Amino acid sequence: MTEQPAELVHYRVDDHVASLVIDSQHNRNALSRRLLHQLYDGLAEAERDDDVKVVLVRAEGRTFCSGADLSEASSDGMGESARVLVDLQRRIVTLPKPVVARVHGNVRAGGIGIVASCDIAVAAHDATFAFTEVRLGLTPAAISLTVLPRMSDRSAALTFLTGEVFTGRDAERMGLVTRTVSETELNLEVDEICASLAKGNPQGLRETKLLVGRHLVERIDAHGDELAALSARLFGSPEARSAMAAFLNRK
Numbered sequence: 001m002t003e004q005p006a007e008l009v010h011y012r013v014d015d016h017v018a019s020l021v022i023d024s025q026h027n028r029n030a031l032s033r034r035l036l037h038q039l040y041d042g043l044a045e046a047e048r049d050d051d052v053k054v055v056l057v058r059a060e061g062r063t064f065c066s067g068a069d070l071s072e073a074s075s076d077g078m079g080e081s082a083r084v085l086v087d088l089q090r091r092i093v094t095l096p097k098p099v100v101a102r103v104h105g106n107v108r109a110g111g112i113g114i115v116a117s118c119d120i121a122v123a124a125h126d127a128t129f130a131f132t133e134v135r136l137g138l139t140p141a142a143i144s145l146t147v148l149p150r151m152s153d154r155s156a157a158l159t160f161l162t163g164e165v166f167t168g169r170d171a172e173r174m175g176l177v178t179r180t181v182s183e184t185e186l187n188l189e190v191d192e193i194c195a196s197l198a199k200g201n202p203q204g205l206r207e208t209k210l211l212v213g214r215h216l217v218e219r220i221d222a223h224g225d226e227l228a229a230l231s232a233r234l235f236g237s238p239e240a241r242s243a244m245a246a247f248l249n250r251k
Contacts, residue, residue: 005160006034007023007038007039008022008023008024008032008034008035009021009023009035009038009039009041009042010023010242011042011045013051013052015194015195015198016051016052016053016054016198017052017053017054017056017194017198018042018045018049018052018054018055018056018106018217019056019058020039020042020043020046020055020056020057020058020177020226021053021058021059022035022039022057022058022060022064022065022187023059023060023061024059025061025247026065027066027069027071028063028065028066028106029059029060029061029063029065029066030063030065030066030067030068030069030070030072031065031067031068031069031085031110031111031114032069032072032081033069033080033081033084034071035069036081036084036085036088037084039057039088039114040084040087040088040091043055043088043091043092043095043099043158044091046070046095046097047095047096047097047215052097052098053197053200053202053205054097054098054100054197054198055095055097055098055099055100056099056100056101056102056194057099057100057101057102057114057118057247058101058102058190058191059105061103062104062105062106063105063106063107063108063208064103064104064105064106064107064111064127065107065108065110065111065114066106066108066109067108067109067110067132067196068081068106068109068110068112068202068235070136070244070247070248071248073235073244075184078083078169080202081196082141082142082228082229082232082235083228083232085113085142085143085228085231086142086145086220086224086225086227087224088114088117088203089092089113089114089117089142089143089145089220090217090220090221090224091107091144092114092117092118092212093146093216093217093218093220094213095203095209096202096205096206096209096210096212097202097206097209098119098120098200098205098209099117099118099119099120100118100119100120100121100122100190100193100194100197101114101115101118101120101121101122101123101177102122102186102187102190103115103121103122103123103124103127103168103177104123104124104127104183104186105124105127105128106127106128107123107127107128107129107130108129108130108131108132109130109131109132109133109140109143110142110143112129112131112140112143112147112176113140113142113143113145113146113147115176115177116143116145116146116150116176117145117146117216118179119209119212120180120193120197120212121177121179122175122177122178122179122180122181122186122189122190122193123168123171123172123179124168124180124181124182124183125167125168125169125179125180125181125183126167126168126183126184127167127168127171127180127183128165128166128167128168129159129165129166129167129168129176130159130161130163130165130166131159131160131169133163133164134158134160134161134162134163135163135243136240136243136244136247137237137239137240137242137243138230138231138233138234138240139160139230139234140160140246141227141228141230141231141234142195142224142227142228144227145216145219145220145223145224145227145241146219146220147176149215149216149219150174150175150176151174151175151176152174152175155174155175155176159174159200168180191247235237
């Protein structure tokens, strides 16, 4: 009997909202190839389902997403995963239904690209974010497609170059997330936003999302191939491989 792939993204629909629940807690919800493909498949299923009007991306555990799966990247490289991450961002941006991110806990590197791709992102005040790539000899290449348009140049330079941790409140001030609330209020805030979105006419939602997201689509189409290649090249460099090995050995 062929072993079935582990379900790393759970899919369910409640009150016209399709939830894509990231649940790969053994590696802190890292963006393995399997997880990226399952997110992509979940978005496709939500698009096909006429009962779905809103998509919610959320995560189990204390980490929303830890970024790239470094164990996978250090052994197999990032050629395929970088391309899939670019495609996933485009899929979120162009999905004809609004996508909301419920953000809690720790969000690192590539996980921030998922947040930035969503139309609306609600985070806990004390969620923590960091672009850790610079400390591993990398740069936030693929995710810059959606992250940079959300942030000011000054905020991007500070966070990209230092790799320092910043909070949900900081992320809101920078424009990276839409709104922050206390973690105890997070579910209620997200539910209210999703309910409000679900009142929209499907054509109105589709055309309005297209209107406000046009600049992101143009950026992805213009620079996606180049930045996926840059990401793959840096992940495969001796400097990054050495830094990733050191990081994995410390864990």
